[in-house]
Amino acid sequence: MAVIGAGLAGIIAGALLPAKVPGINLTILEKNENLVLYFPCSISACANMIKGGTWYENIYPGVRCDIPAHVYQSTFSPNPHWSEEYAQGAEIRNYWQNVAKKHDVYSKVRLQTKVLGAYWEPERSQWRVETKDLKSGEETKEHFDFLVPAIGHFNEWKLPDIPGIEKFQGHLRHSSNWDPTFDPEGKRIAIIGNGASGIQITPELQKVASHVDHYARSRTWIAGAFSPDAKDRQSTPMYIAQEQLKSFSDPKVYLEYRKKLEGSFWRNFDAQLRDSDLSKTSAQKFRELMGKRLADKPELLDQIVPDFPPHCRRLTPGPGYLEALTKDNLTFIQTPISHFTKDGIVTVDGVHRPVDAIICSTGANVDFAPPFPIVAGEYDLSRDWRPEGKFGFPYTYMGVATPGLPNLLQLHGE
DSSP, X not given: OEEEOOSHHHHHHHHHHHHHSTTOOOEEEOOSOOOOTTSSSOHHHHTTOOOOSHHHHOOOTTOBOSSOTTTSSOTTSOOTTOSBSSOBHHHHHHHHHHHXXXXXXXXXXXXXXXXXXXXXXXXXXXEEEEEEETTTOOEXXXXXXXXXXXXXXXXXXXXXXXXXXXXXXXEEEEGGGOOTTOOOTTOEEEEEOOSHHHHHHHHHHHHHSSEEEEEOOSOOOBOSOSSTTSOOOOSSOOBOOHHHHHHTTSHHHHHHHHHHHXXXXXXXXXXXXXXXXXXXXXXXXXXXXXXXXXXXXXGGHHHHSOSSOGGGSOOBOOTTHHHHHTSTTEEEEOSOEEEEOSSEEEETTSOEEEOSEEEEOOOOOOSOOOSSOEEETTEEHHHHTSTTSSSSSOOOBTTTBOTTOTTBOOOOOO
């Protein structure tokens, strides 16, 4: 069996499949390289670290999980030592790397291996997987009985298709390709996008930049907590009290705490229904919350609150985001961008705003279509799952398999 991707889903597969399928010959293919750049450890300690997925690729300022850390962990490897209610990216990476180490996932991973395509060969009843070694450039074809794409949902970031982007001479990066050597202090910075990463990164850069131009094309809901039993996210770290940490040393106490907290996340599905009472209540609650946080510039509220129900798009708590929009060193811009220049951005109304750096929080692959061909007979998921494709959506049976693609099992992660 081949698993594509060594993010959270790939690590879990690497831990559980050998335990549940004795004798399995498992290979995990991961495109990222084995760097030690982002971790405060020795080379020898980092040499075997798995660094795939969302929590390896996203290292921008302010990156952290939007749900409590005690929910964002595997059930078979509970961690009673989280330092914050909402863990930062580095702590999440360390946890999942420890899970991989504990369950010997490292031995099954092949790093710097980019999958070019996967093709079902009916005469062999196997998948032909074509890969490229990103270090040597060598391309290889291998055969597997089963194939499990675990490539995540937001791992193929892309710069926006804006005219003149190649002309800009300042610092240009996608937030998912953050340059850790970049110093934003005192600089004039443009941030494009107000999705989850744009909402997280904006308040962090606003604190240190001389000025921030925040381009937000879409309106967005800012939530509090996602569950009535979870604490509202704050803009500062929410450390867990030492007394509570000590109580977690009792496995029964910790399990009861986890079950109560996690259970509350699965009891609010009515909010997903457009005209439900909970959906309407959520809209009113979020608007009031946003109004309080925009008290210094109340005129922004009507510019930001969407005309669609809260759960039509992914919610984010956005601690510090709305407050950052009210600061004197931030300009909130909803006018569409016309083009880039060598030193800034021009909007369609002709206004040119010079900047030293442009950070693009402009999204990634969001349609679930894989970034490489997965072909069986007449089907190719990289084509057919796209909005304009044969299916037009991620057509599956129970989210696990797709008719017409034998021995292909899906793991849809982040």
